[in-house]
Each structure stands twice: as C-alpha cells, then as structure tokens.
Amino acid sequence: MNSKQIHLPQYLDYASTTPLDPLVFEAMTPYFLEDFGNAASTTHTYGERAAKAVKQSRQLIADAINALPEEIHFTSGATEAINLALKGAFLTYRHQNPHIITAQTEHKAVLDTCAYLEEIGAEVTYLPVDPEGLIDLAQLEASIRKDTLLVSIMVANNETGVLQEIKEIGKICQSKGVWFFTDATQAFGKVPIEVLNTSIDMLCFSAHKIYGPKGIGGLYVKKGIQLTPQIHGGGHEFGLRSGTLNVPGIVGLAKATQLCLEGMEETYGRLKNIRDDFESEMEKAGNIKVNGKNAPRLPHFSNFQLLNEEAEAFILRNRNKIAVAQGSACNSALVQPSHVLKAMGLNDKDAENSIRVSWGLKLESKYSNLNILF
Ligand SMILES: Cc1ncc(COP(=O)(O)O)c(C=O)c1O
Numbered sequence: 001m002n003s004k005q006i007h008l009p010q011y012l013d014y015a016s017t018t019p020l021d022p023l024v025f026e027a028m029t030p031y032f033l034e035d036f037g038n039a040a041s042t043t044h045t046y047g048e049r050a051a052k053a054v055k056q057s058r059q060l061i062a063d064a065i066n067a068l069p070e071e072i073h074f075t076s077g078a079t080e081a082i083n084l085a086l087k088g089a090f091l092t093y094r095h096q097n098p099h100i101i102t103a104q105t106e107h108k109a110v111l112d113t114c115a116y117l118e119e120i121g122a123e124v125t126y127l128p129v130d131p132e133g134l135i136d137l138a139q140l141e142a143s144i145r146k147d148t149l150l151v152s153i154m155v156a157n158n159e160t161g162v163l164q165e166i167k168e169i170g171k172i173c174q175s176k177g178v179w180f181f182t183d184a185t186q187a188f189g190k191v192p193i194e195v196l197n198t199s200i201d202m203l204c205f206s207a208h209k210i211y212g213p214k215g216i217g218g219l220y221v222k223k224g225i226q227l228t229p230q231i232h233g234g235g236h237e238f239g240l241r242s243g244t245l246n247v248p249g250i251v252g253l254a255k256a257t258q259l260c261l262e263g264m265e266e267t268y269g270r271l272k273n274i275r276d277d278f279e280s281e282m283e284k285a286g287n288i289k290v291n292g293k294n295a296p297r298l299p300h301f302s303n304f305q306l307l308n309e310e311a312e313a314f315i316l317r318n319r320n321k322i323a324v325a326q327g328s329a330c331n332s333a334l335v336q337p338s339h340v341l342k343a344m345g346l347n348d349k350d351a352e353n354s355i356r357v358s359w360g361l362k363l364e365s366k367y368s369n370l371n372i373l374f
Helices: 022-031 045-065 078-093 108-119 137-143 166-176 247-284 311-317 339-343 348-352
Strands: 072-075 099-103 123-127 148-152 179-183 202-206 217-221 288-290 301-306 354-358
Touching: 022 247, 045 072, 045 217, 045 247, 072 078, 072 247, 078 108, 078 148, 078 179, 078 202, 078 217, 099 108, 108 123, 123 137, 137 166, 148 166, 166 179, 247 288, 247 301, 311 354, 339 348, 348 354
Parallel strands: 099 123, 099 148, 148 179, 179 202
Antiparallel strands: 072 217, 202 217, 288 301, 301 354
16 A cells, blocks of 8 residues: 555654655666766766766755865764764864763764763763753853863754754854864754854764655764764775765755755745744643743744643544654654753653644645644
C-alpha cells in the first residue's frame, strides 16, 4: 500500500525531518544512475563529472553562508559535524586550551560530545538559560577564561525554535580571542545566516531539515583552524573527513539549500502567520501556554504546554489527524521530560505536558490549523 491509498495525518513535525523536495530528487537522480562516478577518481569522465558536481555544490553552499568553498566539509549530517568540530578542536588544542563553554539547552549531539570530552580531560561550562531560553551574554563573557578553546552555542533550539543572539555571541568570542562554533541545523535555510559578519568560526548544517536527503550535511571551518580528523582514510575533504563522497547527497544538499534560500522570506512569512494566529487564539481560549514566547523564535515553531489535557492524551486522541512531537523527540524513542524545557524552569510535569509543533511546506489538510483539535 502506498501513501496515496492510506490516510496519513497532517505532518507537523518538520523540525524532526522534512520530505525530499521533488526538485531535489530530480537534481540527485543522475548521480545515482549515469553519473555514478567516484569524485576522487578523475582520470576519466565519470569521475570528472562527479567531481564537477561536488565542486559546484560546495561553491553554492559556501556562497549561501559567505564562506570560501575550501572551508566547507561534507559529513554524514550535523551529528557527525558536531563531533568533528568539538572533538577535532579539543584534540588539537587540548594542552593549552582545555576549556569549552556551551549551554544547558544544546542538542544532545553537543551535550553528549562535551560529556565525552570531559571524560578525556576537557573542562566544560554549561551556561544556564533564562525562562525564555536565552543565555545571558554577560555571564558568557565572564565565563571565558585564558584557557578557553571555544564557545558552542546553537543558532536556534530544536525544541522551542528560540534564537540565540549569535551576532553578539560572535562579537564577544572574537574580542576574547576564542572560537565560536554554532549548531545551525534548525536555522540553516530558514533565517539568514552568514559567517563573516557574524564572527562564526565553525558552523554545522544538515540536508534533511531543509527538504534534502538524510545522511548528508556539513561543517564550515574557518581557514586556519586545525581540526584533528575523526575519520581517517584517503584524505578526502581536505584531509578532514575521509571516505568516498556521497555525490547524490551532496548535490541534493546544494539544491535544497538553493531552493530554501530562494523561497525563504515568502515561506517563513506565511508559516509565521499560521503559527502566530494559532498561538494567540489558543492562548486567549486558555488552552495553551507557549514556551519561549517572548524570545525571538524560528517562525515555523511552536512549543507549548497544554493547560486542560495531558499531552499524551491529546496526541493519542488526534493521532489520525496530526503528527506532532512530544518531549525531546529527535533524541530517542523514549519520551522524557525535555532537558531544554527544564533548563527554562519548567517542572517535570509541565515539560512532559508540552508539545512541539513545527509547520512546513506541505499544509494539505484542514488540520494544519490545529485550533479545531482543541
Ligand atoms: C539542533 C540540532 N542539532 C543536531 C541535529 C542532528 O542532526 P543530524 O540528524 O543531521 O545528525 C539535529 C537534528 O535533530 C538538530 O535539531
């Protein structure tokens, strides 16, 4: 049975992953079929064609964030890019700079990597956040020490969509002479991001959050930073990440980036209106309390506590109508009170009773307007 024959609920979990854009699929297809060459095997036309596609894709992604093509490194996704950035920097510079600063609300890919680095000698400061989910810039500045290596603060949170003040964070890091790594996985392609004027030294992104394929992403690394590779082999990706390149994935990532940037203002303006209307109507009716409401947020995100019903019951009751996330849905199959919401001051019960809705391009049913489900 295919998806046309069965009834599927309205998908409202675009922060978790997105469907492939048909135009991305079309751009990728030749690189599975006739242009299947190995991009490192350029003694013949097959390899040359693959290498050319990779080169063009790298340029497009570099241009999208105002970087140089040789500063873009393809990985299997954001998790790998985060591991490469944090472990790679620590292993190179650990003797003089063993201190890392991050926030309590980062994605588990950052937090678990930092926990591992602590096991092998790193000192990590986990900054708290205010009730809106924002770090305190003065506290960040005061936490930077002589032996601090880098600051790792995400652009947008994957549960609440809360946007940190990355321009200010970049300025602080630059003035103190420490690197600024930012996990841009949720924000890339949704809000304008560029590395030069924001003083970003490393940045990661992932295709499957922007209507591209799963299993491909990348890490921007500013020229001059020496990361210790985490995958050794043939010296691909400027010696930083070995392994035969995923050419269809890379082409898909570039096409998805291009499409997202072209339609960004229109798409996210539209989704923001849907989100804002939903939140104001439901808050007025006393049905929900929005988490991170007063912070700048990604326009397609809403994370809210249910005031009159348990989240689990709401999700079960509406299972055939909508697909939404509860708890730290992208971290594991287990629903646990979210570490992000708890850091924002919610108790276990309110955190467990919170739902994340994330709208996206396909709004094909009446349930994209959630209001009728309350
Ligand atoms: C903020 C953030 N960082 C990292 C990741 C991991 O990305 P990937 O699935 O590409 O490994 C995600 C995905 O859920 C995310 O939302």
